[in-house]
Amino acid sequence: xxxxxxxxxxxxxxxxxxxxxxxxDFITAPETSDLFGYSLARQCKQVLNKNASIxxxxxxxxxxxxxxxxxxxxxxxxxxxxxxxxxxxxxxxQQYDTISKVLPELVDIVEWLSELPNxxxxxxxxxxxxxxxxxxxxxxxxxxxxxxxxxxxxGQFQWHLFDEPFLESMKIPTDxxxxxxxxxxxxxxxxxxxxxxxxxxxxxxxLIDYGMDRIEYFHPQRSEGTLRCYHKHKASDDPFxxxxxxxxxxxxxxxxxxDRASDAGFxxxxxxxxxMFLLSLGIQDYLLEEKCIEKRIQLAQQIKQLxxxxxxxxxxxxxxxxxxxxxxxxxxxxxxxxxxx
Ligand SMILES: C[S@@+](CC[C@H](N)C(=O)[O-])C[C@H]1O[C@@H](n2cnc3c(N)ncnc32)[C@H](O)[C@@H]1O
Numbered sequence: 001x002x003x004x005x006x007x008x009x010x011x012x013x014x015x016x017x018x019x020x021x022x023x024x025d026f027i028t029a030p031e032t033s034d035l036f037g038y039s040l041a042r043q044c045k046q047v048l049n050k051n052a053s054i055x056x057x058x059x060x061x062x063x064x065x066x067x068x069x070x071x072x073x074x075x076x077x078x079x080x081x082x083x084x085x086x087x088x089x090x091x092x093x094q095q096y097d098t099i100s101k102v103l104p105e106l107v108d109i110v111e112w113l114s115e116l117p118n119x120x121x122x123x124x125x126x127x128x129x130x131x132x133x134x135x136x137x138x139x140x141x142x143x144x145x146x147x148x149x150x151x152x153x154x155g156q157f158q159w160h161l162f163d164e165p166f167l168e169s170m171k172i173p174t175d176x177x178x179x180x181x182x183x184x185x186x187x188x189x190x191x192x193x194x195x196x197x198x199x200x201x202x203x204x205x206x207l208i209d210y211g212m213d214r215i216e217y218f219h220p221q222r223s224e225g226t227l228r229c230y231h232k233h234k235a236s237d238d239p240f241x242x243x244x245x246x247x248x249x250x251x252x253x254x255x256x257x258x259d260r261a262s263d264a265g266f267x268x269x270x271x272x273x274x275x276m277f278l279l280s281l282g283i284q285d286y287l288l289e290e291k292c293i294e295k296r297i298q299l300a301q302q303i304k305q306l307x308x309x310x311x312x313x314x315x316x317x318x319x320x321x322x323x324x325x326x327x328x329x330x331x332x333x334x335x336x337x338x339x340x341x
Pocket of ligand 1: 013020028029030031057058059060061064085086087088091126127128129132133192
């Protein structure tokens with residue numbers, strides 16, 4: 001997964017072709033509607049003070065950054081800096097192009113980082129980043145989980161079951177699974193959350209992604225795990241085709257992330273689905289404020305896409321972590337399911 005997505009020459013996220021958006025392979029929430037970024041900006045405004053900045057990870061083609069900056073400028077609450085930490089040089093260029101085209105007057109407060117900062121203060125945002133971090137695939141056999149590696153035999157990639165059982169101390173219940181049950185664990189994402197704590201002096205972290213709590217993640221019916229591939233808006237579960245030309249992703253186990261975050265020192269401020277988060281932040285206000293009927297119809301369609309359970313509303317979740325910041329976040333006014341994690 002790491003090589004297929006990030007290998008410098010052939011990795012999927014290293015390609016010069018646009019992978020996100022209608023012309024690409026999948027559409028993310030900021031691509032769906034500007035109202036997504038505007039609502040997030042409202043959440044940022046609640047906690048941003050004069051000296052605070054925003055740090056966005058994996059900023060795709062820069063649309064979310066532009067939306068947040070646009071709205072914060074309108075609300076007279078611009079951050080000191082808008083940092084972007086992006087691994088791909090190609091995407092960095094796209095982000096620069098997007099922001100300088102839409103907001104030429106604000107491009108100067110955007111700064112690209114190549115590694116985690118030392119003592120960041122402000123709001124960290126990662127939309128659909130955890131799901132893009134390389135995960136390990138596991139299979140249940142003889143009462144234990146084993147890692148599924150990748151072998152290359154006779155010119156073909158195929159799954160290979162390791163002989164040694166996988167990290168038995170991980171928080172995976174070992175009852176209730178049928179022989180051959182598959183699942184994933186994202187050790188890289190867990191390490192990333194831990195290192196984020198070290199990189200921050202104080203502030204808020206908003207992690208937005210598709211995923212669920214541990215009980216749902218290991219549901220007996222999810223026997224093929226959560227690994228999915230996307231190529232030209234078609235989903236499949238075969239990572240061995242379209243190598244470097246399709247996205248490979250796994251759902252986020254938010255209980256694992258929250259546990260590691262707490263162990264690192266973060267406070268868990270909130271967890272809810274995307275629909276409730278956006279509604280709590282008043283996404284509907286933008287619709288009511290729009291005078292033009294045609295635009296209102298468009299916005300209503302976009303909001304539906306972001307909040308309906310059959311679209312992105314229920315499968316996407318928001319997890320908020322904080323360091324040295326105690327506040328009741330506006331985004332969790334309507335729902336806070338932290339207890340389910
Ligand atoms: C599915 S895209 C999401 C893009 C964008 N956030 C959006 O919502 O449109 C995943 C992004 O995460 C980035 N990414 C993956 N691991 C990362 C890491 N450890 N640090 C920063 N970015 C990362 C990838 O390079 C890619 O840009």
